[in-house]
Amino acid sequence: MSELKRGYLFGIVAYGLWGFFPLYIRLLLPAGAMEILAHRVVWAVAFVALLLTVVRRWPFLRELARHPGTLAGISLASALIAVNWGMYIFGINSERVVETALGYFIGPLVMVLLGVVALRERLNPTQWTAVGIGTLAVAVLTVDYGRPPFIALTLAVSFGAYSLVKKRLGLPAAEGLFVESAVLALPALAYLGWLTARGDSTFGSGAGHTALLVVAGAATATPLLLFAGAANRIPMTGIGILQYIAPILQLGCGVLIFHEPMPPARLAGFALVWLALVVFTIDGLRTGRRRAADRDREPVLTA
Template identity: 70%
Template sequence: MNQLRLGYLYGVGAYLIWGFFPIYLKLLRPAGPVEILAHRILWSVAFVALLLAATRHAGFLRKLARRPRALAGIGLAAALIAVNWGTYIYGVNSDRVVETALGYFINPLVSVLFGVFLLRERLRPAQWAALGVGAFAVAVLTVDYGRLPWLALTLAFSFAGYGLVKKRLALPATEGLFVESAVLALPALAYLGWLSARGDSTFGHVSAGHTALLVLAGAATAIPLLLFAGAANRLPLSTVGMLQYLAPILQLGCGVLIFHEPMPPVRLAGFALVWLALMVFTADALHHSHRTRSAARTQPPTPTPPQAADLALTAPAKGAKNPHRGPEVQDRRSRGRSQRKS
């Protein structure tokens, strides 16, 4: 199997897991959102630690300990992903899967917004149009919900912020997830201990299957991230960007078709506007990428300057006889110098 096909396999696998993740989270009831979050953090640490030990990559921790700014960035990334995970778990377990899907549809537009205001990036007209349509979609959905879709906006902004911090840190997927989860492990363990002391913990008290599902939350968190990293290393960025819409489409399908959440006409119109914004944004990105590649192919090659070694071969040293002159010329000059001396 070639690398491109393997990249597609990894990418589709990652987004399929994320797309059907609401079904998995529903199976973790009657555990509450914070308890599920705490278990997800702890078992992620355990699962990724086993991976690092098996691949013998644990030495990166010593190098990371000598980078205090990177550690501070990891702390910020950990806080953002905890907010994102916690909000998502709350949304699924409070029967708002459709709104969580909206958050991940909006996320690419929020990432563009961060690029403008935080990285001082300049947008093309089509990108500004996509942002305008996205903002109008949020206004329509606000009218439908009777409030701001704060759950969707929290998911979109927290994950966009997490992506921005991760881009600056440039850590490998496995190592980054381990350190982020390790930062959150102590408060997660403290919460679970407090919950158990109160007698409110569900771990080990519901069924063997429920306990096993809580333990497997670590693998369910780490595996799609590793698959995504494998896809990102093998596929063009534009392809990865197109694949990312697979997860919220599946989440929306879970909410409407499996969990029977309502989708009134105004809400559907708001989603349609979000999809329109994403279509404009994606089409512009693909067009710009195609133009950039075409310009690179048609640009004439820069002539290579002569090397110093070539010049040394063609230019004789000062005072030396030129080996390219004929022997009769060199003999005539030698006889002329002899006559002048006599």
């Protein structure tokens, strides 16, 4: 198997796991969102620590200690991913899986806007059209829900900001995930201790439930590591198309498995989001082909 095909395989599996993640989260009930989040953090640290021990990658900690700015950036990334994970779990447990899917559908459009605001990037007319259609979609969904889709917007903004911070840090996947989770580990352990002291912890209430909470670490880390393997092997246009696998599967889980409502107005809002993504994706593919053609036309300098 070529490296390109291996990369696409890694990406499909990663986004497929993310897409079916609501099914796993529902299995963790009756644990609340905060308890699930805390266990996800603690067991992710344990899982990635074991992985780093196997591949002998611990020396990176010494290098990180020499860069306080990087540590500050990691702390910011940790806070953002904690908000994202917590809101995602809350959305699933409160029977709003469809709205969590919406968050990841509009995520690419939010990331484009963050690029304009934070990196001073310029959008072409087609990209502005996609953003405008996406904004209209949010307005339609606000009328349908009777409120702004705050779960979707929080997921999109927190993950977009997290991606922006991660891009600037440039850390390897496993090492970055370990440090991000480690920053959150002490507060997570403190919360789990407080929950146990109150007698409200579900950990240990049954062998199956306890095992599922422990597996949260591997369930968190595995798709992230697969995604890193995909990102290193396939072009960004490929990643851009694959990223829609997860919200499509999440939407399917919400409507077909959990039987969440999809009234006509909500369907119209989603249709506008999909239209915006089609416009955005076509523009990205055209831009990618144009840049590739420009590189092919560049003269080759010889000595």
